[in-house]
Amino acid sequence: MKKTILFLFSSIACFSSFAQKRIYVNEYLNIGVGARGLGMAGATSATTSDVYSAYWNPAGLTGMESDVQAGLMHAEYFAGIFKYDYGAVAIPLKDKKRAIGISFIRFATDNIPYTLDYVQPDGSFDDSKLKEFSAGDYAVFLSYAQKLSLFKKNPLIETSIGGNAKIIYRNVGSMANAWGFGMDLGFQMKYKSWRFGLTAKDITTSYTAWSFHLNDHEKEVFGKTGNEIPIKSYEVMMPRLNFGVAHTFLKPDNDFQVLAELGFDVTTDGKRSTLIASNPISIDPKMGVEASYKNTIFLRAGVGNFYRALDNSDTLNVKKYTVFQPSIGVGFKVKSFAIDYAFTSLQMQDNPLMSHVISIRLDIMKAKKKPADSNSSPLPVTPKPDVKGTN
Numbered sequence: 001m002k003k004t005i006l007f008l009f010s011s012i013a014c015f016s017s018f019a020q021k022r023i024y025v026n027e028y029l030n031i032g033v034g035a036r037g038l039g040m041a042g043a044t045s046a047t048t049s050d051v052y053s054a055y056w057n058p059a060g061l062t063g064m065e066s067d068v069q070a071g072l073m074h075a076e077y078f079a080g081i082f083k084y085d086y087g088a089v090a091i092p093l094k095d096k097k098r099a100i101g102i103s104f105i106r107f108a109t110d111n112i113p114y115t116l117d118y119v120q121p122d123g124s125f126d127d128s129k130l131k132e133f134s135a136g137d138y139a140v141f142l143s144y145a146q147k148l149s150l151f152k153k154n155p156l157i158e159t160s161i162g163g164n165a166k167i168i169y170r171n172v173g174s175m176a177n178a179w180g181f182g183m184d185l186g187f188q189m190k191y192k193s194w195r196f197g198l199t200a201k202d203i204t205t206s207y208t209a210w211s212f213h214l215n216d217h218e219k220e221v222f223g224k225t226g227n228e229i230p231i232k233s234y235e236v237m238m239p240r241l242n243f244g245v246a247h248t249f250l251k252p253d254n255d256f257q258v259l260a261e262l263g264f265d266v267t268t269d270g271k272r273s274t275l276i277a278s279n280p281i282s283i284d285p286k287m288g289v290e291a292s293y294k295n296t297i298f299l300r301a302g303v304g305n306f307y308r309a310l311d312n313s314d315t316l317n318v319k320k321y322t323v324f325q326p327s328i329g330v331g332f333k334v335k336s337f338a339i340d341y342a343f344t345s346l347q348m349q350d351n352p353l354m355s356h357v358i359s360i361r362l363d364i365m366k367a368k369k370k371p372a373d374s375n376s377s378p379l380p381v382t383p384k385p386d387v388k389g390t391n
Contacts, residue, residue: 025235026168026180026208028107028137029201032056033073033086035340035359039329040288041302043263045244046188046197047290050361051090054103054143057199057242058162059186061099061145064092066336066363073359082109086359090143099162101143108136114173116221133173140167145186158190168208175214176230182206182237195261197244206237238269238280257292263304275306275322288327298331300342329357336363 034052037044048056049063051071073086083106090101110132117129145162168180182202189196210233214222222229246261265284267274276283286304303324311319329342342357 026137026206026237028084029105029139029168029237030240031084031107033103033105033359034071035073035329035342035357036290036298036300036331038344038357039300039302039327039331039340039342040261040290041286041304041325041327041344042265043244043261043286043288043302043304045186045199045242045261045263046195046246047244047259047261048197051088051101051103052359052361053145053162053186054088054090054101054141054164055086055105057186057188057197057244058101058143058145058164058184059160059188059197061090061101061143061162062092062097062147062160062188064090064099067092067366068364069361070364071359071361073357075355075357077353077355082107088141098144098146100145101141103141103143105139105141106136108134108138110134110136112173116218135172136170138169141184142166156192160188162186166206168206170208170210175218176210176212178208178210178235180206180208180235180237193248195244195246195248197242197246199242201240201242202237203239205239208235208237210234238267240268241266255294257290257295259290259292261288263287265304273307275308296333298329298333298340300327300329300331302327305345336365337361338363 032038032042033055037048037052037056042056045057048060050060051064051069052073053060053063069090071086071088073084075084076082077084085106086103088101088103090099092099112133112135114131114133117131118125118127120126120129142165143162145160148159148161150159151157163186164182164184166182166184168182169178170180171177183204183206184199184201185203186199187197210230212230212232214229219229242263242265244261244263246259249258249260250256263286265286267282267284268280270282271277271279272282272284274282274284276285284304285306286302288300288302291299303326305325307323308320309323311321325345327342327344329340329344331338331340338361340359340361343354344357345354
């Protein structure tokens with residue numbers, strides 16, 4: 001029953017303005033991936049350096065040290081009704097200055113009852129007509145990154161750039177589907193204990209076009225229930241910027257490390273309910289901290305999604321107070337395997353729902369050829385006799 005109710009609400013949102021352009025769309029692409037980044041409230045544009053960088057900042061893919069890196073994440077929302085999954089593989093190229101990757105996102109609810117044919121004309125129920133379908137949002141990221149040599153005179157300054165080409169697909173059973181395309185760009189710079197990051201998402205503006213495939217019976221039901229029969233629709237994702245600056249407070253040779261990052265999520269699609277809001281620019285600050293011991297045990301915390309809310313005790317609806325959403329997380333790394341956990345929210349301001357997020361990362365190293373032992377002697381050779389001439 002809960003799935004049916006949620007689907008009805010999502011259907012109304014999806015089909016409410018079919019022939020119009022909509023700009024507050026594809027929010028599943030803004031949730032975040034990986035328990036490390038989510039545990040730091042998404043403040044990771046400057047410090048991301050693994051396979052999850054394809055989402056946060058593709059320039060971070062150049063920070064991988066293994067020959068192949070794979071990552072998987074799973075999370076559930078609304079008491080398990082919505083499943084959120086992410087998988088990625090990234091490979092540094094031979095020179096270790098460039099990297100490529102592919103990643104996949106799925107945010108969906110499955111086993112939704114399809115009941116249009118369930119009730120018969122005489123009022124009886126026909127269980128054979130009860131079907132199920134899925135409503136899902138998908139995205140594939142194709143990533144490329146490389147290191148730059150912008151400051152040859154100062155080798156302490158390291159820079160890298162990266163980009164994504166992303167393919168978007170959404171479907172509501174057999175009734176509707178949509179295709180879209182977008183591009184992201186990322187930049188990172190490192191100087192001693194400081195790191196800086198910039199990610200430009202949907203930099204060219206991403207478009208998603210819907211097509212509908214309702215049969216005659218479905219159109220009839222839509223008409224009888226007062227719903228507009230959908231014909232066409234398209235969605236526009238405006239550019240979105242993520243700035244980040246981070247600092248490591250302890251020396252690299254210290255077993256204990258503390259890293260803090262301050263980030264700013266800048267949207268360009270109109271006035272949003274953020275701490276700094278205007279039209280069309282809105283800014284949402286976020287902060288994250290990560291403490292580690294011997295690069296094996298990690299503790300993380302973050303705050304983000306700041307906004308101003310009305311005080312219910314004020315009958316004039318004038319008094320406001322600041323609200324934010326916290327996140328916490330832990331991580332463990334043993335040799336080439338890492339597992340991370342985060343307790344975070346779905347960034348729903350009115351009623352934030354906290355969820356558990358688990359992600360893993362695997363580093364794969366190619367077997368190296370053993371060099372020939374220079375101390376090993378070849379097969380014994382019988383020396384020739386020393387023949388001397390006679391006087």
